[in-house]
Amino acid sequence: MSYFIFDGVLNLGKQYELKGEESRHLTKSRRLKPGAIFKIQDKEGKRFEAILKSFDQNSLLFIPQKPASIPPASSLRIEILQALPKQKALDFILQKTTELGVSQLDVFCGKHSPNIFRISEKNRHLKRWQRIVSEASKQCERQFPPAINFHNDISAALKTLPECPNSWILVTEAADAVSWKKITSSVNLVKHHRVLIGPEGGFHRDEIKMSLQSGIRPVNLGPRIMRSETAAMTAVSILQFLLGDL
Numbered sequence: 001m002s003y004f005i006f007d008g009v010l011n012l013g014k015q016y017e018l019k020g021e022e023s024r025h026l027t028k029s030r031r032l033k034p035g036a037i038f039k040i041q042d043k044e045g046k047r048f049e050a051i052l053k054s055f056d057q058n059s060l061l062f063i064p065q066k067p068a069s070i071p072p073a074s075s076l077r078i079e080i081l082q083a084l085p086k087q088k089a090l091d092f093i094l095q096k097t098t099e100l101g102v103s104q105l106d107v108f109c110g111k112h113s114p115n116i117f118r119i120s121e122k123n124r125h126l127k128r129w130q131r132i133v134s135e136a137s138k139q140c141e142r143q144f145p146p147a148i149n150f151h152n153d154i155s156a157a158l159k160t161l162p163e164c165p166n167s168w169i170l171v172t173e174a175a176d177a178v179s180w181k182k183i184t185s186s187v188n189l190v191k192h193h194r195v196l197i198g199p200e201g202g203f204h205r206d207e208i209k210m211s212l213q214s215g216i217r218p219v220n221l222g223p224r225i226m227r228s229e230t231a232a233m234t235a236v237s238i239l240q241f242l243l244g245d246l
Contacts, residue, residue, distance in 0.1 A: 002139050003047060004025070005043075006040050019058060027060060034055070037051055037052075041143070047069075049067075050065060070143050071142065074240065078100075078103055079103060079105070079106065079194040080093070080197060083109075083199040084107055084109055084113035085199045086116075089200070094132045098145060100236045101240060104146050105146055105147070106148075106151060108157045109151075109153055110154065112202060113199045133146055158211070166194070168196065168217055169219070171203075172220070193243075196216055221235065
């Protein structure tokens with residue numbers, strides 16, 4: 001059962017008021033009635049089973065009755081460095097990698113990215129993406145959504161992000177590309193990985209050169225050419241299976 005968000009701190013047995021979109025979702029979309037039980041999480045990440053006491057058009061009253069269990073966070077820290085694909089593909093990436101336990105998504109305008117994202121509208125884009133990962137987190141009962149950042153280009157992203165020794169760029173072919181199926185036991189112990197993924201048109205050769213010069217290593221996921229959203233979900237799934245909690 002998905003949960004709802006309360007922008008404050010909750011304690012058992014006390015009555016609270018929930019306003020705004022979360023309240024409307026409970027009473028209009030979910031059509032809960034007084035006496036119904038639902039899950040709610042406060043800003044500290046504490047989750048409760050609560051009883052709905054009453055509601056009107058703008059708000060509702062509820063009482064947390066008992067603590068609710070929270071699925072454990074992923075044991076593996078995965079960061080996605082994603083060149084902007086089309087909006088529909090990006091929405092899919094945000095939703096599915098959130099469900100798979102990604103810790104952070106850094107989005108940048110690639111040379112082959114579609115020209116539908118304007119840096120001047122950065123805050124608007126971020127707000128929409130944060131809403132998507134928040135909703136995905138609630139649906140899969142994840143405690144906190146991943147962090148999201150927006151960079152002008154790959155150069156800005158690489159300069160901003162801290163070093164991650166196990167950083168990978170997905171390529172279709174490269175003489176020195178590695179296979180995650182053959183990673184060594186020393187890498188198995190590392191719980192922090194960053195994966196660089198291109199847009200539908202792939203990486204520009206300058207972006208590949210810049211990435212390799214920064215220490216990112218090429219990895220080959222196999223002979224098939226994948227769409228951007230497929231590559232992102234596949235890469236995260238493989239790492240979670242090999243090193244994480246899948």
